Amino acid sequence: MSAFRIRQSRPNDIPAFDSLYSAAFPDEDLLPLVRQLLGQDSGILSLVAEAEAALAGHILFTSCGISGSDTSAALLAPLAVAPDWQRQGIGTGLIREGLTQLRSAGISQVYVLGDPAYYRRSGFKTGTGVAPPYPLPEQWRDAWQSLSLGSIPSPAEGRLLLPEPWLQPALWSP
Ligand SMILES: CC(C)(COP(=O)(O)OP(=O)(O)OC[C@H]1O[C@@H](n2cnc3c(N)ncnc32)[C@H](O)[C@@H]1OP(=O)(O)O)[C@@H](O)C(=O)NCCC(=O)NCCS
Structure with missing residues (x-):
């Protein structure tokens, strides 16, 4: 485990996201999505991990609704940890801090599209009846x-209602 500090991201972190995302996701360009989400007026929780004065990790949560339900929800994505800093607890720390802040903000469900072997370590479970915006x-x-995040279970059905930057089918297919 390395020492790292988690804080809200700031506009002057954006240049450092270029190298973080190209190193963490060499086959995908998520930067346009990240920039669009960070440009939203509200509904975004963006946290960074700093280690040795470098930007070692970033996580975004987007507030969203669920059709047919008044449940307040959020989508976790993306999550990026720089290769030199992986396997040192930073990803898990960013998830944990994000979930703490979302719980305080009254969000009751969080959704993620990612490797279940990784996200189950933070409490995520497969088998929700709430569908993503496009069929997987x-x-x-x-x-x-x-x-x-609370005692209310995920709604049995419905579809995640996400803001426009997420409404690109390519983000939801291999
Ligand atoms: C996946 C990622 C966010 C994990 O961050 P991290 O800071 O390295 O993770 P942590 O240190 O909190 O956890 C590491 C543990 O998770 C495990 N782990 C990491 N990725 C995993 C995966 N895809 N499946 C299963 N386990 C995984 C590691 O083996 C390690 O296990 P150990 O503690 O038993 O050794 C990071 O590797 C990353 O940014 N990868 C590239 C981008 C990516 O895939 N992002 C996720 C998109 S859904």
């Missing part, structure tokens, strides 16, 4: 996960 390919079925 069969091989990603188990990657769609949810976590309840």
Whole structure:
């Protein structure tokens, strides 16, 4: 475990996101999405991890609704940790701090599309009846996960209602 500090991101972190995202996601360009989300007026929780004065990790949560329900929800994505800083607890720390802040803000459900082997360590479970904005390919079925922050379970059905930057089918397919 390394020493790292988690704080809200600031506008002057954005240049450092370029190298963080290209190193963490060499085959994907998530920066346009990240920039669009950070440009939203509200509904975004953006946290960074600093280690040795470098930007070692970043996580975004987007507030969203669920069709047919008044449940307040958030989507976790993306999460990026610089390769030199991986496996030192930073990803887990960013998730944990984000969930703490979302719980305080009254969010009751969090959804993520990612490797269940990783996210189950933070309490996410597969099998939610709430659908992502676009149908997922069969091989990603188990990657769609949810976590309840309070005592209210995830609604049995519905669809995640996300802001416009997320409404790109390419973000939801391999
Ligand atoms: C996935 C990622 C965020 C994990 O961050 P991290 O800071 O390295 O993770 P942590 O240190 O909190 O946890 C590390 C543990 O998770 C495990 N782990 C990491 N990625 C995993 C995966 N895809 N599946 C299963 N376990 C995984 C590690 O083996 C390690 O286990 P150990 O503690 O038993 O050794 C980081 O590796 C990363 O940014 N990867 C590239 C981008 C990416 O895939 N982001 C996630 C998008 S959904």
